[in-house]
Amino acid sequence: MKRKNGRWRDVFRLAQGVQLICFAAILLLISTVLVQVYAGAVRVSQETKDLNAAVQLCRNAAEAFYAADDLDGAVELLGGETGAREMHFDAELVPAEDGRYMLTLAEVCTPTQAGEMEQCTVQVYAEGMLLYELTPERYCGEVSDA
Amino acid sequence: MRRARENFTPLFQVLTYGVLIAAILLLAYGGGRLYRSVSEARTRNEAVRGTLAYLQSQVAANDAGGVRIESGPEGDMLVLPLESGDYQTMIYLSEGKLMEELSPMDARPDPTRAQAISDVSSFSVSFAGDRALKLCADGRIALVSLHAEGGGAE
Numbered sequence: 001m002k003r004k005n006g007r008w009r010d011v012f013r014l015a016q017g018v019q020l021i022c023f024a025a026i027l028l029l030i031s032t033v034l035v036q037v038y039a040g041a042v043r044v045s046q047e048t049k050d051l052n053a054a055v056q057l058c059r060n061a062a063e064a065f066y067a068a069d070d071l072d073g074a075v076e077l078l079g080g081e082t083g084a085r086e087m088h089f090d091a092e093l094v095p096a097e098d099g100r101y102m103l104t105l106a107e108v109c110t111p112t113q114a115g116e117m118e119q120c121t122v123q124v125y126a127e128g129m130l131l132y133e134l135t136p137e138r139y140c141g142e143v144s145d146a
Numbered sequence: 147m148r149r150a151r152e153n154f155t156p157l158f159q160v161l162t163y164g165v166l167i168a169a170i171l172l173l174a175y176g177g178g179r180l181y182r183s184v185s186e187a188r189t190r191n192e193a194v195r196g197t198l199a200y201l202q203s204q205v206a207a208n209d210a211g212g213v214r215i216e217s218g219p220e221g222d223m224l225v226l227p228l229e230s231g232d233y234q235t236m237i238y239l240s241e242g243k244l245m246e247e248l249s250p251m252d253a254r255p256d257p258t259r260a261q262a263i264s265d266v267s268s269f270s271v272s273f274a275g276d277r278a279l280k281l282c283a284d285g286r287i288a289l290v291s292l293h294a295e296g297g298g299a300e
Binding site for chain 1 (some may be wrong): 202285286287289292
């Protein structure tokens with residue numbers, strides 16, 4: 001009888017040990033999933049923030065392009081130096097040398113029968129990845145040959 | 147000796163379970179904090195982006211009558227006179243809210259008659275060059291091109 005009790009005690013201990021291991025494994029699994037979900041949430045949040053900033057920067061550049069006489073004027077309105085075609089902005093969209101967002105401007109003039117169309121390609125990058133692109137156009141009128 | 151070992155085993159298990167449960171609670175707490183910070187950042191982002199986009203659209207749609215920058219209740223006030231010349235739209239900061247008010251020409255701003263656009267802590271306006279307006283809300287900058295030089299104000 002005494003021997004039988006001892007065997008049951010061993011079985012009971014083994015069951016407790018297995019239960020503990022299962023509990024730890026489930027906890028590890030839950031932790032892994034949660035950490036992945038948290039990391040994903042942070043990444044999506046940063047992507048959304050980047051896209052918001054990129055859209056706003058592109059819109060600002062397009063408005064500057066419409067307001068200025070030429071691309072240099074647009075760059076000056078955006079806070080850059082004359083002649084620059086690449087600018088960096090921080091998270092508050094203020095020009096900064098080591099800003100996260102890089103804005104590039106490229107101009108193409110297309111002659112038409114009734115004058116010239118000026119097209120500006122505005123692109124915003126973050127960490128080398130293109131976030132957003134906008135191509136505003138404006139009519140420049142007749143260009144004299146002289 | 148054997149009895150002491152038998153007593154120790156359940157205590158060890160209880161402690162282990164306690165540690166594991168504490169780890170779960172800690173993870174849940176961290177998740178809660180993370181969710182709150184992400185949610186706050188998203189709300190702030192949306193508010194500022196929405197405010198600037200709204201202001202840009204308002205100026206682009208209503209600058210035909212000229213644009214003026216005056217002194218408002220708390221800093222700059224953007225004044226967009228209607229083309230008819232009888233009324234004007236005033237946009238200004240008041241008690242942490244950006245207000246929009248349609249009033250007769252040359253009336254003083256009255257926040258009690260204005261409509262709140264959004265919650266912002268700072269707002270400023272300035273002309274950038276001859277044909278652009280620089281709007282700044284909560285430190286974020288937006289440019290708007292104007293149809294007339296110098297805002298067209300007389």
